[in-house]
Amino acid sequence: MERRNFSQILEEAQIDIRREYDRLYSSFYLQKTFDQYGNNWSLSEHCQMNFLNIPFRGTCLTLDDFDDVHNTHFEKVPSQFDLNYLVLFCEYTYNFLIYLNPINIFGNFLVNNPHQIYLQQIYKVIEEIGYMYSANKKGITIFVPKSQEAISVSEIIDPELSYKVIEYNHHLLQGNIEGKKAILLLLADKIESKRTELKNINKTMETNIFMLFNNMNIRHDNCSKESPHYIEYVANMPKKQLEEWYDEIYQLSLLAFLELDNIERNRKISDLKDLIGKGKSDGQ
Numbered sequence: 001m002e003r004r005n006f007s008q009i010l011e012e013a014q015i016d017i018r019r020e021y022d023r024l025y026s027s028f029y030l031q032k033t034f035d036q037y038g039n040n041w042s043l044s045e046h047c048q049m050n051f052l053n054i055p056f057r058g059t060c061l062t063l064d065d066f067d068d069v070h071n072t073h074f075e076k077v078p079s080q081f082d083l084n085y086l087v088l089f090c091e092y093t094y095n096f097l098i099y100l101n102p103i104n105i106f107g108n109f110l111v112n113n114p115h116q117i118y119l120q121q122i123y124k125v126i127e128e129i130g131y132m133y134s135a136n137k138k139g140i141t142i143f144v145p146k147s148q149e150a151i152s153v154s155e156i157i158d159p160e161l162s163y164k165v166i167e168y169n170h171h172l173l174q175g176n177i178e179g180k181k182a183i184l185l186l187l188a189d190k191i192e193s194k195r196t197e198l199k200n201i202n203k204t205m206e207t208n209i210f211m212l213f214n215n216m217n218i219r220h221d222n223c224s225k226e227s228p229h230y231i232e233y234v235a236n237m238p239k240k241q242l243e244e245w246y247d248e249i250y251q252l253s254l255l256a257f258l259e260l261d262n263i264e265r266n267r268k269i270s271d272l273k274d275l276i277g278k279g280k281s282d283g284q
Helices: 006-012 017-030 043-049 063-070 083-097 102-106 114-128 148-154 159-167 177-192 195-201 203-215 239-283
Strands: 032-034 040-042 131-135 141-145
Touching (some): 017 083, 017 114, 040 043, 043 083, 043 114, 131 159, 148 239, 159 177, 177 195, 177 203, 177 239
Antiparallel strands (some): 032 040, 131 141
8 A cells, every 4th residue: 555644644634523523522511620729610611600791691691591592502422413513512612712811710821721722623623624704793703614705795895794795604594594585685785786887797697686686585575476576486486496596696696796896996907008008108
């Protein structure tokens, strides 16, 4: 058998999401570390003790109370485990830990305290599974699959919409027709304000995207028989097929935003061409 070097072994290794979950679960719930007062606590227990300082706790008074209300009970050996289970656990623990001050917990004497090590581990796992993090205005962080198009669009549109562009890919929106519809409606309204510009640069895209916005139960009620916008085919469409179309509309919306962003870039290039042409003429 051909010998592989260590670099090749690492490159060929496939991430074991179950093993990653086991590591994170043990680090959060089971492993304990002495704090600056000599007490031995797990990260989970520190979250419990500092729970009232968590800004997103709502009216819950304890971590157990929060877990009961939101059904965020994680098992050491989950009976049903998949990638979404791992991602949800990462989100859960990450959002609690970022509100804990590691110096107050462990003191200044620990260079690599468990708090920081755990957060670094989450960063590594999220990177390995091809995800990225995004925080909303309320300071809640979610992890979503990396999408270069979504990232690019989120950087060029209004801040209040940028999070929604990223959120569309979140695992909790899988199968959530109404949640996806709400985001598409926001994107439709934004593109509507630039419809003339889009039509001037890509008439086919403008025609297609607004046909979809107006006839796929997004901007109008196309599913109720009493609605003037009723479309029998759309009303009878299976939910899975409708969701697939919503995903297509989302991708088309991203392309529309990128097309619109390219207008100013093309103007700059045109101005540059004129200046270069003028420079050549003056030089001749």
